[in-house]
Amino acid sequence: MRILALCVALLFSLSCCNGYKFLMVLNSPGRSHFNVGHALAKGLVQAGHQITVVSVFPLKEPMPGYEDIIVPNIIQVMKGDLAALWQSIQKPVTRKLIDHYDMGFRLTRGLFVDANFQALLHSNRTFDAIICETFYNDAHYGLAEHFQAPLIGLSTGGGLTFITDMVGSPAPASFVPHIMLPFNDHMSLPERLVNVAFLAYERLLLDYYYLPGQEALYREFFPHNKRCFYAMRRNASLVLINQHVSLSFPRPNAPNLIEVGGMHIDGKLRPLPAQIEKFLNESEHGAIYFSMGSNLKSKDLPPAKVQEILKAFRGLRQRVLWKFELHDLPNKPDNLFISDWFPQTDILAHPKVLAFVTHGGMLSTTESIYHGKPVIGLPIFSDQFFNMAHAEQTGYGIMLDFKSLNAGDFRAAIERITGVPAYTAVVRGMSHRYRDQQQTPLQNAVYWVEHVTRHQGAAYLQSAAQRLNWWQYHNVDVLLIIFALLWLLLLVLPFAVWRLLRAVFAAGGQRQQQGQKRKRN
Structure with a gap:
């Protein structure tokens, strides 16, 4: 009976971890970004799953289990951005950040209005999980609720704030520099000042420029979604990030932010031309x-x-x-x-x-x-x-x-x-x-995608930080109350001391007068 039970359990586990249907949205027009997502897509197909890939790079040869949805409109809307890359070096980093957000608005809308993507949105298809590239396109994350499936983010770059926000991953400004700044994890005092100032600048842009713009796109193209934009983007089950501690420096990560840097490198060498x-x-x-x-x-x-x-x-x-x-x-x-x-x-x-x-x-x-x-x-x-x-x-x-x-x-x-x-x-x-890793980055990525899908989003991995606003996360509201109390105390204390001293001196004066009066009598 025990052998039979083990066999049943094994068959059940195999049936659970194979045969999922995934939707992968790769909205970047860059070939290098696509290569990262494509490696994961192929890895999932080889693991026995089916995947539908939205991108501008269709397969040259068909692959069983791999379906292309080509979105040529992305190339059209991004022509100006690609042509201006060389000129971007002349701009200060503060302007570059705004340019990235503006590019994101064009990119997000460009995918939404593509005819092939609209056909996908209005289809009756179902998926077990949505894998969405995180590339200045937060409104696209609404696909998870649209298709009633867990959201998995795929960051082909580093840990930008709007990406780590998705899983509430900590990024202490004292030793985690912004990835657009040329600093390391041992910053000098001036560098830490610049880092904190730039992160504050980014936070303001995110909350009052970028995210409201993405929210407008979300409401326009997902009018029937019940979850609000801000709750939706903080409900990611998993984020795979194209980074590894050996390639950069140690930093704390939330349990559902997984480093898979280099998963596009298969280790196979092919003869050169x-x-x-x-x-x-x-x-x-x-x-x-x-x-x-x-x-x-x-x-x-x-x-x-x-x-x-x-x-x-x-x-x-x-x-x-x-x-x-x-x-x-x-x-x-x-x-x-x-x-x-x-x-x-x-x-x-x-x-x-x-x-x-x-x-x-x-x-x-x-x-x-x-x-x-x-x-x-x-x-x-x-x-x-x-x-x-x-x-x-x-x-x-x-x-x-x-x-x-x-x-x-x-x-x-x-x-x-x-x-x-x-x-x-x-x-x-x-x-x-x-x-020197326990498993290859691709194997690690495939495992975690299967894991959160198998456990219907793996909510147990989600930190409470995903539900907090930035001021709650950093206890800004608590600190403001403490500062207010200290300020009030500083205002009241001198007055209270003055009243106390005045009362003491007055009492002392009265006792002296009474003493003199008794002497005269």
């Missing part, structure tokens, strides 16, 4: 790989910057692979190979590649650490400054200012990163620590 393989193998002094990611196009660089970069490359002992989106580059030196596409992870794994020149995006820095390659960073926007500041402070990278980039500084950085063994030693140690 013959021309690239030959170019690398024949590089007597090694090679440098240079890519600014999928959104920043090197062809859109100012011509003066292109010439400075070419001047730095000319005469280098190393060969250079540069992701450049034009087939012809005038004045190209012989040691330079250009292409509009490179198999990045396979190139970084090549033993001849000595270093990676990057914009410092989270995916690129993760891949460089995974393959043990030091970096030279040219950050342009968002968390790239934070990632590259961490690389420089940790000792596996050099950060350069793109605005003042010149051939001399760029050349010196390349010679230093390839000539000082300490950079490679540090990043290889990080690679060893990152790889």
Whole structure:
């Protein structure tokens, strides 16, 4: 009987953890963001589930259990934002944050009004959980109530405040810097002042600009949802974040915020194209790989910057692979190979590649650490400054200012990163620590998605912090009452002391007069 009971229990557990239907919404137009979500989607399919993926990147070859819903309107509404990325470096970080929120409004509405997405909204389909990319699109989280399923957030970047808010994850300003600031977890007093000021600025923008705008979109496109916008966005069952403690620094996380950084790296190496393989193998002094990611196009660089970069490359002992989106580059030196596409992870794994020149995006820095390659960073926007500041402070990278980039500084950085063994030693140690995990990041992500689905949202994981406003979370209301009482005490105490002293002196005077009176009598 015990054996039979065990068999029944095993069959039940297998039936519970397989065969779910998921909806995944990847609203970012960036290929790198899609790669993270796509890795999870494939992992869930391989685990026996069905998944419907809303994105701008359909599969090239059909996969059983994987359904595409293409939303081309996203590309249309984001054309201006993608074209302006290079210019964003000229703006202060306070303005960049507003630009991100404005982009989010366009992105959120752009997905809502897409004809294919509207068809999905008005269908009678059912899902066991909604996996929604967290990319300035809080109104999209209403899909969870719309389809009566738990909400799972997928952060392809770092822990921005509006993401950690979803699960009430703590972020003490004393040692958790904002990811748009180039600080680490050991901030000086001036840095902590800047961090607190910027976080307060972000909080004001969130509460009085960004969230009200997203709330309006939520009410417009989910008019029948019963839960209010603010309650809805704080009801996430799980948030998967593209981060890992070995890639950054330790910080406290809520139990339903799970680090799965690097889950897009499958560890499988594929043969390089013959021309690239030959170019690398024949590089007597090694090679440098240079890519600014999928959104920043090197062809859109100012011509003066292109010439400075070419001047730095000319005469280098190393060969250079540069992701450049034009087939012809005038004045190209012989040691330079250009292409509009490179198999990045396979190139970084090549033993001849000595270093990676990057914009410092989270995916690129993760891949460089995974393959043990030091970096030279040219950050342009968002968390790239934070990632590259961490690389420089940790000792596996050099950060350069793109605005003042010149051939001399760029050349010196390349010679230093390839000539000082300490950079490679540090990043290889990080690679060893990152790889030393109980299970792969993808396996971890699949487990937690199944777990919260299996337990109908796993409400037991949700911290009470998810239900608190920021002033309640930080006890601002309690502190105000304490300060008010202290202020009142400071006002009343001197008056009370003065009255007491006056009464004492008056009583003393009366006793003296009475004494003198008795003497006269």
